[in-house]
Amino acid sequence: MEDKMLLAVTVVVLLVVLSKLKSFLAAKPKLKLPPGPWRLPVIGSIHHLGTSPLIYRALSKLAQKHGPLMTFHLGEVPALVVSSPEAAQAVMKTHDISFADRFANSTLATLTYDRTDLVFAPYGERWRQLRKICVLEMLSSGRVQSFRRIREEEVARFMQNVATSAAAGATVDLTKGISKFVNDAFVMECVGSRCKYQDEYLDAFHMAVLQTSVLSVADLFPSSRIMQMLGTAPRKALACRERIQRILQQIIQEKEEALDRGDKTAYDSILGVLLRLQKERSTPIPLTNDTIVTLMFDLFGAGSDTSSTALTWCMAELMRSPAVMAKAQAKVREAYKGKSALTEDDIAGEELSYLKLVVKETLRLHTPAPLLLPRQCRETCQIMGYDIPKGTAVFVNVWAICRDPKYWDDAEEFKPERFENSNLDYKGTNFEYLPFGAGRRMCPGVNLGLANIELALASLLYHFDWKLPDGMKPKDVDVWEAEGLIAKKKTGLILHPVTRIALANS
Template identity: 35%
Template sequence: MEWTLSSINPLTISLLAGLLLLVLVLRPKKSGKTPPGPKGIPIFGNLLQLGDLPHETMHKWRQTYGPVLWLKLGSVNTMVINNAASAAELFKKHDLPFADRKVPDVLTAYDFNQGTLGMNQFGGHWRVLRRLCSMEFLVNKRMNETTDLRHRIRDNMERWILEESASSKALGSSGAVQLSRFLFLMAFNLVGNLMLSRDLLDAKDPESRQFFDCMNKVLELAGTPNIADYLPWLKWMDPAGMKRNMKRNLKVTMRIASNFIQERLNNRKAGKFQEKKDFLDVLLEYKGDGKDGPDTMTEKNINIVITEMFFAGSETTSISIEWGFAELLRSPHTFKKLREELDRVVGVNRRVEEKDVENMPYLQAVVKETLRLHPALPLLLPRNTMEDTNYMGYQIPKGTQVFVNAWAIGRDPDSWKDPLEFRPERFLESNVEYKGQHFDLIPFGSGRRICVGFPLAHRVVHLAIATLVQSFDWDLGPGVKPEDIDREERLGLTLRKKNPLFVIPKKRLNV
């Protein structure tokens, strides 16, 4: 969505005009030197200059203003990091003062942000959630214990793709399927099993369908620009009605999640425990030490964590797979090289498994190259400065919003040769990883607020891309050439393909 004056409610414009003089009189004076940036307009600042793909606009502004950019988005001071050196300076020397979050107004509905891992303020509750995820749930031991589960969910995805294509052909169509749909459903059910030990995509269960639909609406609302985020004095009005819509959908998801929790509690009281512990068990059994964070997890907090895991795990994982596979189809010689590696390492008499990935350097390079060009969160999640900070000679005031433009960093010619080309070979003789230590490649962020789910995403993205290449032959449809697959983007909460990938599958393996 692009910011324009015509997209803003007329009543809001009138109110803004009335407040202009007050803003000009009361706005604080700058103290110290801030980074350079484009001149804005009264009230809106640079907001209307960003366009519908702000990460691209910010990247272009680097040519004029340098790698550290200063913007005024409404009344919100904003700093943008556009290259690896500036990112390294932030994460290595200033990670703590920039460890807080700038929270969109819609995510304050039902105090949602106060219970999440991704958007929570830096403090005791956040540390507890981080510790539970990284040490109790997403550690290698527990990831290894759920390998068979991911294989089963992957097999279901294969079956859904073939069934959908067959249904399409039976109706006289080409048999093309929208791949992103099945990738999202695979990721959604995977999160459902890891969190709650159940498939949540079940057409026979209306409540599961309702949970899925409301989660999609939550994702949409979280990624839609909201004027109240940039002109905070409008929050009480909720001029676009976004917070009201978010409350409606969160109410449904949290009610359904509460039912899952109560069902588990009743089973535990009756002596029925999970054969393998899932994340709901981890949350229910948590006991604090009284030193940092809560002593127990309330039902509301558990509700929020479960909801967050669904939209964080499903959306980002599925779009990374779609982008990677689209790039492979655009580059037939790359697709061929990956298939040859699969046939050499795995063969054609069994499906690829997670354990095979460590023996497939080209597959690993394909995933790295995908995440370099197409980070799911192009600006990562916005940080918030907790105190006045001297950063690279600039005075950054407390309360400044900070964007790290991972999209721009991945396309920086100072870091990458031929940065716009999809060329996995660049990683075959490189030790660059995306675990937060190499600042040329930070699709999951770095420092204290690095995405805690990247070990799971690492496994799922590799497995899914390898499966799509190994298990199927693909037809793009009559008259469609590989170069016709576009790279156009659509920004919401994440960076999706603007035009979803439609492809015709043909089963390749007989296993």
């Protein structure tokens, strides 16, 4: 009897040991993740963001403690934060293909038509074909050039509005003026004509963008059905998307009707180009009206606020640095003495090289997309000795990199001269300077973005002197950013324009 008992106990013990051994052997090898701040159950690391709504600033401080590759948990979403040029190079060059996916939480996925668009498309054949259409047809340098008259006319209209305020001795809200100019120019470039739906579209678009700037519970806890029900951002995003879709469909329909009437000028815009390609059936993936809607949504989303944000910060920083403003104005006025309006031919030459340094320096200090657009790891890989699991969201903190004193002397100072005789450009090959990103998912709109900025900036400096409202000193011009994917200036830039060189027809 005792023997039987002993045998039974021995068998049970053996079975337990065997099962433990099996699960030990079957267990995945432990991954060596990059260091990061300590986590709480459920909320992950988000308590480390403190009260600052500007995530890239908070992440920059944390990276100083935990290093340039940092693990960070946004609720239950594992993320990697990249904060040095070496780490950015490893992610966006050495392992570019492993990080060529975008990360889209449910709000972003909703907004981007379930990622059937280009900007948030998963890396793959559809993305490749859409990107080809974008680069070769919609944003090629020839196409950008073909819109120069539009930009010249819109700049002239903008200058006229400023001149009217100057004549009345009134101030202008340059943030609003710049935003209106960029939106008007952009709509003309995209649609080819003034658009009666523009205000309605902008309203829906800005509501949509607002949903991406909050840490929504639905996005922090994607696996929780309760949180999906409680979270409002994805639902609000869906309502915005449906509004936007209706407006874009209406615009497409009107353009098609114009083409049916034989109006060939209807082809002279980005939308016109897409409708032509649709008609020719010359693209490897069918360009349905739904696809055209997503592309139009993307272009406006990716190009308008980024360009107006950059131009606003140019003016804000020039107001904070009177010596730089004086030098930039002297160069523009000297180069174009006697002209009553500037054209794109004027600004193409070497004469405006200093103005281009001003834009470069602005894009360093106020990179419009401070965390680029989020990427996602497609396959588990090793970066700088750490394991990065498949599915990790990746944020490249270019805001932190562009202000790191290790790479930039007087990093917080606005000094366009630092780019003189430097080989830093926008091509995404210098990893300490990446305002347009790098690698396969780099911005394809660099030319159009810069074109929308440069002529307007040159004209604002050429025609007007700019004064601060009474009692304000240059350093009182604040540099706080609004929260969101795009680092817009939070407060309006209110200035007094004084006409120095009269406009052509005023």
